[in-house]
Amino acid sequence: MKAAGGRLAAMNDILHPPAVERELAVDAVGLVKAFGAFRAVDGIxxxxxxxxxxxxLGPNGAGKTTTLSMLATLLPIDGGRASIFGVDVVAHPHRVRQLVGVTGQYASVDENLTATENLILFGRLLGQRTPQARRTAADLLERFGLADAADRQIQKFSGGMRRRLDLAASLIAQPPLIFLDEPTTGLDPRTRGQMWDTIRELVAQGSTILLTTQYLDEADQLADRIAVIDQGRKVAEGTPEQLKTSVGSSTLHIRLEDRAAGARAAAIVEQVLGEPPVLTPEAGGLNVALTDANRAADVLIALRQADLSISTAAVQQPTLDEVFLALTGHHTDDHDQTEEVA
Structure with missing residues (x-):
């Protein structure tokens, strides 16, 4: 009787998790994934x-895809724990798969089938009867603006159309949580904007989205909160505004007429503010983080007194690129290491 009661209690916890856990779509602590001696994810x-x-947010090789793959039960977790809506990822992977939809970096559709045939196939694989799968396919194609291409083979689709169809396929089972792994990689700016609008519509309809990206503007546009990861570790977390404020209330962007004078200008700025600026040699200038925007005048006066001519100067709010540079010492596109996933 005790064993039966224990099993019933455990099942009740899965179907009706505690209130605190119900507030979290994802709760992961100390996630670790190792490939031999290399730790792709190191305690996130x-x-x-x-x-x-x-x-x-992170560069290629930071551990983004590996982290997402563990949460989606596509890779085993080597260390730490994770739950989706209170359901343990390791203990109940089949239950977790019913709660998530996954759109990977590369489209999973069959190029030799039409858009309708692809969605019907996915629907049948998910247990839908053929009539229901047809209705679901038609609804999703209309929703994602692909109804006119419903009978076209995928090999004739543009990159943006394929990404939208792939996202549509991940929604067949109407999961409450959607994993998007770099959904706009390789898309042109117009198509990226269309994908952003689609993602916003999904959230407005009640979905929760975990988005990995190496595009700073994408994180800034879409994310309510951002975790910055680098070399398998989380280095910061917060809203876009909080992260920007962490490197100063504003940034003074200076371009010098003499590009070779960057090091000398940097030394003067450090003397005035007590902190070194970030040099941008390719642009012939420097970016100066300011805790008080009024200090911009002090910097400009000091440079003028040193006979350093300035071609342009502007005070702006910090960008996420500057945040990432301040946190990691490099830009998001400085790594060429490819993430290892099995």
Whole structure:
């Protein structure tokens, strides 16, 4: 009787998790994934609230895809723990798969089938009867603006159309949590904007989205909160505004007339503010983080007194690129290492 009671209690916890856990779509603590001696993910914590877009920002090789793959049960977790809506990823992987939809970096559709045939196939694989799968396919094609291409083979689709169809396929089972792994990689700016609008519509309809990206503007546009990861570790987390504020309330962008004078200008700025600026040799200038925007005048006066001519100067709010540079010492596109996933 005790064993039966224990099993019933455990099942009740899965179907009706505690209130605190119900507030979190994803609760991951100390995630670790190793490939031999290399730790692709090294102790990452993630807490994603229901109804938000949570961005995981980092360069290629940072561990983004590996982290997502563990949460989606596509890779075993080597260390730490994770739950999806209170359901343990390791203990109940089949239950977790019913709660998530996954759109990977590369489209999973069959190029030799039409858009309708692809969605019907996915629907049948997910247990839908053929009539229901046809209705679901038609609804999703209309929703994603692909109805006119319903009977066209995927090999004739543009990259943006394929990505939208791939996202549509991940929604067949109407999962409450959607994993998007770099959904706009390789898309032109117009198509990226269309994908962004689609993602916003999904959130407005009640979905929770965990988004990985290496595009700073994408994280800034879409994410309610962002975790910055680098070399398998989380180095910061917060809203876009909080992350920007962490490197100063504003940034003074200076371009010198003499590009060779960058080091000398940097030394003067450090003397005035007590902190070194970030040099941008390719642009012949430097970016100066300011805790008080009024200090910009002090910097410009000091440079003028040193006979350093300035071609342009502007005070702006910090960008996420500057945040990432301040946190890691490099830009998001400085790594060429490819993430290892099995």
């Amino acid at each position: 914590d993630l807490q994603v609230r229901r109804g938000e877009v949570f961005g995981v």
